[in-house]
Amino acid sequence: DARVTQTPRDKVTEMGQEVTMRCQPILGHNTVFWYRQTMMQGLELLAYFRNRAPLDDSGMPKDRFSAEMPDATLATLKIQPSEPRDSAVYFCASGLGQGAADTQYFGPGTRLTVL
Amino acid sequence: GQSLEQPSEVTAVEGAIVQINCTYQTSGFYGLSWYQQHDGGAPTFLSYNGLDGLEETGRFSSFLSRSDSYGYLLLQELQMKDSASYFCAVRDQGFQKLVFGTGTRLLVSP
Secondary structure (H helix, E strand, O other), X not given: OOOOEEEOOEEXXXXXXXXXXXXXXXXXXXXXXXXXXXXXXXXXXXXXXXXXEEEEOOOOOOOOEEEEXXXXXXXXXXXXXXXXXXXXXXXXXXXXXXXXXXXXXXXXXXXXXXX | OOEEEOOOEEEEEOOOOEEEEEXXXXXXXXXXXXXXXXXXXXXXXXXXXXXXXXXXXOOXXXXXXXXXXXXXXXXXXXXXXXXXXXXXXXXXXXXXXXEEXXXXXXXXXX
């Protein structure tokens, strides 16, 4: 049963700490998306990659967020330093080919709480 | 840019049929997607309409009218497990990314 996995599932940290979230896309999928979801802002796209290359990270606060794909099976989203306003659920999604954006498979999410 | 409008909440009873509408404004259009999200869960892909007309998948159907910039998701034979949030989404012109609506919370009662 192919699915996107994310770790950790829950993270509680203190303001100023570094947070790293990891995502393993579905094997063979070449497009990876990072989203953030809050009650106030809904589902926001932070960044996405195709064939490991970053195509758009305009949704990310550049000064503290960074996203990478060290290899085809791992995507990371890092926040340094973290702030309370970063508290949200972070989803990774993956897709394949030209239809990747239209048909995305989401991971279970990482619930981040910054105190 | 893109903007999507959908009702914030819809209520219905088990066994009924409910329609969730979505209107959009886009500078370009490729298709309309629908996702379901249960409380505490992740969005799950339901359907995609790239052309006008109706797409049917079991109890769920999705419709698109590109001339009206309008689509809807139709849920038939509602079950309690259909209580969830439903998001419509369109692809941003020139990019391989989706813009999501604010979601419609569906409450199914016995």
